Amino acid sequence: MGVRRKSGGFVLKVNPILCDGYGHCAELAPDLVRTDEWGYPIVVAVPVPLSNLGALASARYAVRGCPRKAMHIERVADES
């Protein structure tokens, strides 16, 4: 799995223009994404630590599973 990072976090981001509300992300990463009443994703805005490997894996599933390729993972450095 490469280097295991101990610091830093990530945020899952949606391009709202590309997003058509298929809802795959909410199924693939239920701990990070929920949907609003119209089916569009609401993503957790606070950075998740990279050491949370389960969350990172499900975020990657959401990115790969998006039919419109509207999601990406953004790395966030720790505030020091």
Place this chain on the structure above:
Amino acid sequence: MIDATALPRLLHGPSGRPLTLEQHEALFVSQTPAQSIAAELQASGLTGRGGAAFPTWRKAEFIAGQRGHNKFMVVNAMEGEPGSHKDRTLLSANPHLVLDGAEILASLIGAKHIAICVARDNPTVVNHLKRAVHERERRSLRGPKLELHTPPWRYVAGEESALVHWLDDNESLPQYRAHRPHVLRISHNPAMVDNTETCANVGLIARFGADWFRKLGTAESPGTALVSLTGAVANQAVVEVPLGTPISTILARANADPRPQALLLGGYGGSWISGQHVDTPYANEFLRPLGATVGAGIMVVLPRSACGLVETQRIVQWMANESARQCGPCAFGLPSLAEDLTHLVRTTRDAEAVLRRLHERCGLIEGRGACHHPDGVVQLVRSALKVFADDLRQHMSGAPCAPSRSNQHVVKVPTLEHEEEQMWE
């Protein structure tokens, strides 16, 4: 040299008969300031007058640091706000001051093109600008190339990414920017977008210097602002006031209702403030505690004989229709906000539930669009629910106020267009 404390600074000459290049040069005698123009701009503390109030020098410095041989300087005179008419007033009074400022900013960032964007439903202003550009080209062809562009008029077409996207031969739709600060590009070349009034102020600062500019206005927001007044005003006017002037003075200068029920500040994506705050100084640092900003210099005066909730509902309905329908939360959320407001205005049985749902939806929509169009509407709705709380209680109890049942409306809202009729390019 023009007296530093005298008004007007920007609006010289009668509107509708713009100053020619000779008149302009006779009025504003060219002189070089003490320091370099970039230093003067930083010392002046000029902030953008298009709504965001971002420091202009910082933007210029950022774009100047970008690589590119054919950078663009874009003058944004789109005026998407129906309540605003300051840009067209300024351009029909003294277009050369704006073009001066644009040329100075272009030289600061190293731009080779200046694109002036005026909405095409404004033929008078387009003609004024055509003439001004022609006068300059007859004088000399050196310097950056002046181009006049006429995008279609839409509320979001004046948003900077939409404008630059249109200039790049696309539709005038806002774009998603994943990282900030974001460099807008026209065919891979960095572009800087500045409001008309900002450019005019740069033209003044480059002539008379930062100290001259700071003689009017407050320490935090120096200079003057053009305020477009609509609503309960004798004649819809643009007045130029130093920032920090009490709002009541601005109202008096425009012959407006001196004791209004409420004021809409900043634009249709701005916020309402109660009429009891008319003595607040008109500057961002004093308006921020009230939840408002100067924004694009728009002030809609709501008289006591009008219903604020009905007016808000009309604005939100129009703003929902002006959405570009690109992002789900905006395309579906804004119409549902408008629907909820309609339910509240026309008395319904489950008003409590509707109000709760409206608050919930406001929280859901905020910050989830590619541009700030939905955020502005949410801010407007929230401020309306706060300022018109008494009205709201009356409406919910089944006794709507008298003005809400009449067809007399104060706030200027264009007619709704069908989605198929909207032009984007």
